[in-house]
Amino acid sequence: MIANTQTSGRIARWRQSDLWWSFTRNKAAMFAAGLLALLVISAFTAPLYAPQNPFDPAQLDLLNAEYPPIWIEGGQWPFLLGTDTQGRDILSAILYGSRISILIGIASVLLALLVGIGSGLVAGYFGGLIENLLMRVGDILLSIPTILIAILVSAIVRELLPVSLRDVGAAGVLVLAIVLSGWVQYARTVRAQTAVERGKEYVQAAQLLEVPARRIMFSHILPNTLTPILVAATLNFGMAILTEATLSFLGIGMPASQPSLGTLIRLGNQFLFSGMWWITVFPVLQLCLLVVSVNLLGDWLRDALNPKLR
């Protein structure tokens, strides 16, 4: 009962916040949020209604191969968006593929946040050698194009894994590659903000009260550094999905047995010239909708949280 009033209290507070007000005023943001919700929900509930499980070879039938989308002559129910050369239903493949893309995106952003915020806080709070070291490592990572880091990490870690683990571990390798190429940005932002907050009275007061450093960092300083991080994390979620798709497209990401959107595009790309455009175009479309909706939300969030624009 108490928990219940607490949550309803939170919702009420949220509804009175500036952020909610700005959200209800921004058509693009509302559209993007709706679209994103639709894409995510449809991807995660896919097993309930998708015509087939595209990862289960037993459900694929070569007799169903190469159907065009249903509104074109020769299309076949229930394959709404057609099938590929192995009889895989494109719609099911897209829904299952989005699920992988979204999961990898979320996992890599969360992990990058964890690493970036942790190291940024420690560096900003303690300064000295740790700070110097972190900044230098950051300098070096930033002086190599991120896509190159992601490709190299992904290629090398895969090579170091035993062959039997390569397909199973593919998602983990991708997350690692995206995290390693992305955490510096958070670390730098948090470090700069922490260095500013460290000098403020509330931190000094807490230090005088002998509050442990860990608690000062995480419960006192951290909340004051989160605004720019929230915006960066949203935009980076879109970037992470794109990086994953790019790596899978280049053939160093998800294997064909567990295709993400990028893998589907790579596989379909071979059939572009034989007239079977639907195998490529629909995964491409889904990827674009996903990333555009995330970026629109990120754009709105950046403006809404920017105190200069209020």
Next chain:
Amino acid sequence: MIVFLVKRLANAALVMLAVALMAFLIFRFVGDPVQLMVNEQTTQAEKDALREGLGLNDPVAVQFLRFVGNAVQGDFGVSYRNQQEVMSLIAERLPATIELVLLATIISLVVGVPLGVITAIHRGTWYSEGLQFLSIIGVSLPSFVIGILLILVFSVMLNVSPAFGRGEVVSIGWWTTGLLTPSGRAALILPSVALSLYQITLVMRLVRAEMMEVLRSDFIKFARARGVPRWRVYYVHALRNCLMPVVTMTAMNIGSLIAFALITETVFQWPGMGMLFIQAVTFVDIPVMAAYLCIVSFIFVALNTLVDITYALIDPRLRTARG
């Protein structure tokens, strides 16, 4: 100024050294170089001789110094896959990539700058808002998607443009160019447009933001009051004051464009060094991977350093602040 210069150059050298260390670690510890270079008939004695010959028995620090020394002279060893000198492999592919990147840069400026000015001076109109929205989509589209869609429309459906390869090329010394033949020029169009699209949106957004700031300043009001024609105020007086950051960003982004070109090159089967790198990645051809990493990072770091130094030359305030 000299202190700044030395500090900046030392910083750049340090970064390059770190990159070289990474390349060396990949080279030395991902797979055994000897195993990758021999076949089944090689005897243990021959393997040992090869190991000794490659200097793999020396202390790691010595090996690293030797690696750096060789790399500075452009010697990255021999490709595992086809036994050719890595450097000559890359030099062969370099012109194709540079041509693609430069053309994409030029396109991004020629298209992006006017679009930025238009969206800044006609703020609030439907086409300006539309362009602004399109630029978000432009940022969201991964470059391989743009490439695939261009191929689908212009090569498959309309059949007006080649979808892969470089066409006919002409060699000028060691440089090869596709600009001098009709098929070479036709083959350049789609890849360079695909590569430039992201850059166009960046240039457009930057010019728009800068223009909006400059247009508020007094000298623009004064020019308008003097009766200078509207287009002259916008395109000569105002634009000239926005170009500095645009030039900086363009110069700095050439490095990332070279890296991003590897995606475009894969889509269009463009025989540049990006495609060489992706092939090397698939075949775990470590020397080629290490060399590509070093070369692209070098171009990236060199451009950044150059831009920083130029800035310090122009604006003395930066000499202390950034050094």
